[in-house]
Structures are given as structure tokens and as C-alpha cells.
Amino acid sequence: MATNPKVAIAGVGEARGGRATGKTTVQLYAEAFLDLLAxxxxxxxxxxxxxxxxPDAEPHHMFSTWLTEYLGLRPRFTSAVQMGGATPHSNMALAAALVESGRCRAVMVADGDNRASKFSRQDKVQAMSSQVGHLSSIEPPHEFDGPYGPTAPALYGMMATRHMYEYGSTPEQFARIAVTFRAHGALNERAQLRKPVTVEDVLASPVIAWPLHRDECALISDWGSAILVTTPEYASTLRRDPVYLLGLGQAHQGYNPYQAPSITSFPIRESADEAFAAxxxxxDEVDVLELYDSFTSTAMVTLENMGFCGAGEGGAFVEAGNIDLGGSMxxxxxxxxxxxxxGHGHFIVEATRQLRGECGERQVADAKIAVSQGTAALASSSITLVLGT
Incomplete structure (x- = not known):
């Protein structure tokens, strides 16, 4: 294990999000900021x-500069990044570089959006199309696929069907992932959905893009998160139990999902290998895993590509209870x-809280190493963080 970490997380915060709150994007950021200060x-x-x-719902020119003005901050460095679901993880890598170089001493990594409040039902459908390769546009090469209206669920549904074809995985195995994550959400008072479901319930929910059902798709929410990244020395003056960034890895193969050589094998493995090596x-030393689960298919291929089980073994791995609280991972x-x-930043927030032992009924006993992973562009970009105490 890395014995001389150079970067630490000194604090985390979140807005009270979930279903439509009626708040603006900057209000959600501000709420997360105040929670961080607490x-x-x-x-x-x-x-x-x-x-x-x-932000997607309320885009703004020079957003990070606008936000710092709203919060009353005068940073030496600020930037707004767009890396899809991996954005907070990408910003963690940038924050680490800023801290290690001495350019900054205390960097806030913040993420938020008010999609549930701002988007109408039709807006949400359109967003699922335009956010995946801007497939609704007529710019090359999308003049060929755009007219057919591919959406995020359709593309991740293709991932699931290909996995079923290559490895014999079943709809029940994909549904088991949703069941497990709902069971975990049921123990979290801030979770948007807390009612437990069964495999049968998941498979009985409406089909969104075969074979994916409604309960296998990411929620549309309002959210806000904030993470303070600093030096270990400074972190120790702010709290007694900072969490350390032990390693990180990135890997990217492209943007257009149709150019990917495979839709079951991704650079996720390369980013994980780099992070674990660092x-x-x-x-087998990882105690808790927080991975990007835009759909059950995303979670399945991520478990396999990160190396926690072999290619095609994800279904059996999940069915055996390995990803449950009390399981091996x-x-x-x-x-x-x-x-x-x-949202996206909450994966890092949860990993931090698990390592600080603050998660109550869902706490993983004696957690010392947590991994948080972010994905973008149909899993063609992946960033992995290894955190420890």
C-alpha cells in the first residue's frame, strides 16, 4: 500500500436532492458547499x-467562475469540466495535480444539476439522446444514426444483449443488481428510492430499452456534492480522520460508441490496473466499491472489467451475493x-464516509480501502480512485 500519500480528502458535503426540489443548480451547489463547511x-x-x-439543465457560460462569485470565493484556479459520469473523478485527478504541484492548497471538487426540477418529461427523453454522442444532431457521422433516435438506454441495452449473447447472462442476473442497490438504498435516509424490490418486481417494471427495465435505469434527480481536496498535513489540522488518495488511474478509448471495438470490454480495466498499481x-484488499451504475449493464461490465470477477462471470458473481453488504465486495x-x-460526485462522498465509519446500518465493517470509479461515453472513458485511511 502507498505509504506516503500526498493528497487527502478533508471533508465532504451534499445537497438534499433526489426528486424535484424546485432549486436552481447554483442553490444545490451552495447547499452542498454549506454541508461541506459543516x-x-x-x-x-x-x-x-x-x-x-x-450542468446540463441550467448551462451557464464560465460556470465555475459564476459559481465562485455566488459562493463568495476568490480561488487561484477554477475550471468547469465535462467528462460525463466521470466528471467528479476527472476533477479529483486535476485537484490532486494542483495540490501536489503546490499551485493550490485546498481545492473544492463540486458537482450538481437540477435535472428533475428543470427538465420536462420530453426534455428528459431528448437529453438521453443528445448526451450520448449528440446523436440527435446531423453533424458527421451522426447523419447516419441520428435519424433513428438512439438514446442512452438503447445503447446500454445493446451492451446487455451483447453480454447475454457472448456469455449467456440472463435478465434475472442483471435485475439482481438493481435489487441489491435498492436494498442498500433502503438503509439510506437520503436515497431517492427506498422501497425494496425483488427480481420479479424489476422484470415486471416497464421495458425502457430491451432488455433493460425502468428499475434498471439511473434516476433523474436534483443533486449537489462537494469534496475538499488538500495536503495530508493541512487535512490533519481540519479533522482527525482525513481520507487519503492512494492511487488513481485513467483510460480513454474514444467518444463515439459505434467506434468501440467491443461493447463488453472497455478501458475500465486499464484505469483500475493503473490505480491499484499506484x-x-x-x-482482494478492497473493502468497499462505489462504481458508476447508469444501468445494470454498466454495473455488470464494470465489475468484470475492473477484475473483481472474470469476463462473463458477473452474473454468477452478483447472484452469489458478492456485491451485497456482507458480501466479498x-x-x-x-x-x-x-x-x-x-448525480455523480456521491460515489466519492460515500466512499469517504464508509472509510470514516459514518454510514450506520449500511456501514461496511472495518473498511480501510475504498474504490470509487466513474464512467463516461458508453464506458469508453474510465477513471478509478483508490482511497484509504
């Missing part, structure tokens, strides 16, 4: 870096995108 007693004037996502750990302990909310 968690970590830093003087806001000491925050000298701010990294944000680029942290000096083996996969407790996964998405807060409920994930399928049950907690549709």
Missing part, C-alpha cells in the same frame, strides 16, 4: 481552487444511481 471547519477564504461540472494494493452501499440519486 463537515470540515475550513475558512472559505482558504479554498484556493474550485473545480465543477458543467496504490500498491491487490483487488460490497458495492454501491448508498444505493448508487439506481436508487440513491442520479
Amino acid at each position: 463537515d470540515c471547519p475550513i475558512d472559505p477564504a482558504s479554498i484556493d481552487g474550485v473545480l465543477t461540472s458543467s 496504490a500498491g494494493i491487490n483487488r 460490497p458495492t454501491n452501499t448508498h444505493g448508487g444511481l439506481l436508487s440513491y440519486n442520479g
Whole structure:
């Protein structure tokens, strides 16, 4: 294990999101910021870096600069990044570089959007199309596929059908992932969906894009999250139990899903290998896993590609209870995108809280190493973080 970490997480915060809150995007960011300050007693004037996502529901020119003005911050460095579901993880990598270089001492990585409040039902359908390769446009090469209206669920449904074809996985095995994450969400008072479901319930929910059902698709939510990244030395002055960034890895193969050589094998493995090597750990040393689960198919291929089970073994791995609390690899302990909310930064927040032992009924006993992974562009981009105490 890495014995001299150079970057630490000193605090985390979240907005009360989920279903439509009626709040603006910057209000959700502000709520997460205030929650961060309650968690970590830093003087806001000491925050000298701010990294944000680029909101979809309420886009704004120079968003990160606009947000810092709203929050009353004067950072030395700020930027708004767009890396899809991997945006907070990408910003964590940038924050680590800023801290290690000495450019900044305390960087806030923030993420938020008010999709549930801002988007109409039709807006949500359109967003699922336009966010995946801007497939609704007529710019090359999408003049060929755009007219057919491919959406995010359709593309991830193709991933599931290909997995079923290649490996013999079943709809019941995919549904078992949704059942597990809902069980975890049921233990989380902040989760958007908390009512337990069965495999039969999942398969009886409406088909969105065969073979994916409604309960196998990420939620559309309002959300906000904030993470304070700093040096271990400074973190120790802010709280007694900072969490350390032990390793990170990135891998990217492209943007257009139709150019991918495979839709069951992805750079997820490369990003995980790099992160584990940097942290000096083996996969069996990981205590808790928080992975991007936009659909059950995403979670299935991510478990396999990260190396927690072999290619084609994800279905059996899930059915055996390995991703459950108490299993060999407790996964998405807060409920994930399928049950907690549709945000992205909460994976890192949950990993941090698990390592601090703050998760109550869903706490993984004696958790010392947590992995948080973010995915974008039909899993063609992956960023993996290894966190530890």
C-alpha cells in the first residue's frame, strides 16, 4: 500500500436532492458547499481552487467562475469540466495535480444539476439522446444514426444483449443488481428510492430499452456534492480522520460508441490496473466499491472489467451475493444511481464516509480501502480512485 500519500480528502458535503426540489443548480451547489463547511471547519477564504461540472439543465457560460462569485470565493484556479459520469473523478485527478504541484492548497471538487426540477418529461427523453454522442444532431457521422433516435438506454441495452449473447447472462442476473442497490438504498435516509424490490418486481417494471427495465435505469434527480481536496498535513489540522488518495488511474478509448471495438470490454480495466498499481494494493484488499451504475449493464461490465470477477462471470458473481453488504465486495452501499440519486460526485462522498465509519446500518465493517470509479461515453472513458485511511 502507498505509504506516503500526498493528497487527502478533508471533508465532504451534499445537497438534499433526489426528486424535484424546485432549486436552481447554483442553490444545490451552495447547499452542498454549506454541508461541506459543516463537515470540515475550513475558512472559505482558504479554498484556493474550485473545480465543477458543467450542468446540463441550467448551462451557464464560465460556470465555475459564476459559481465562485455566488459562493463568495476568490480561488487561484477554477475550471468547469465535462467528462460525463466521470466528471467528479476527472476533477479529483486535476485537484490532486494542483495540490501536489503546490499551485493550490485546498481545492473544492463540486458537482450538481437540477435535472428533475428543470427538465420536462420530453426534455428528459431528448437529453438521453443528445448526451450520448449528440446523436440527435446531423453533424458527421451522426447523419447516419441520428435519424433513428438512439438514446442512452438503447445503447446500454445493446451492451446487455451483447453480454447475454457472448456469455449467456440472463435478465434475472442483471435485475439482481438493481435489487441489491435498492436494498442498500433502503438503509439510506437520503436515497431517492427506498422501497425494496425483488427480481420479479424489476422484470415486471416497464421495458425502457430491451432488455433493460425502468428499475434498471439511473434516476433523474436534483443533486449537489462537494469534496475538499488538500495536503495530508493541512487535512490533519481540519479533522482527525482525513481520507487519503492512494492511487488513481485513467483510460480513454474514444467518444463515439459505434467506434468501440467491443461493447463488453472497455478501458475500465486499464484505469483500475493503473490505480491499484499506484496504490500498491491487490483487488482482494478492497473493502468497499462505489462504481458508476447508469444501468445494470454498466454495473455488470464494470465489475468484470475492473477484475473483481472474470469476463462473463458477473452474473454468477452478483447472484452469489458478492456485491451485497456482507458480501466479498460490497458495492454501491448508498444505493448508487439506481436508487440513491442520479448525480455523480456521491460515489466519492460515500466512499469517504464508509472509510470514516459514518454510514450506520449500511456501514461496511472495518473498511480501510475504498474504490470509487466513474464512467463516461458508453464506458469508453474510465477513471478509478483508490482511497484509504
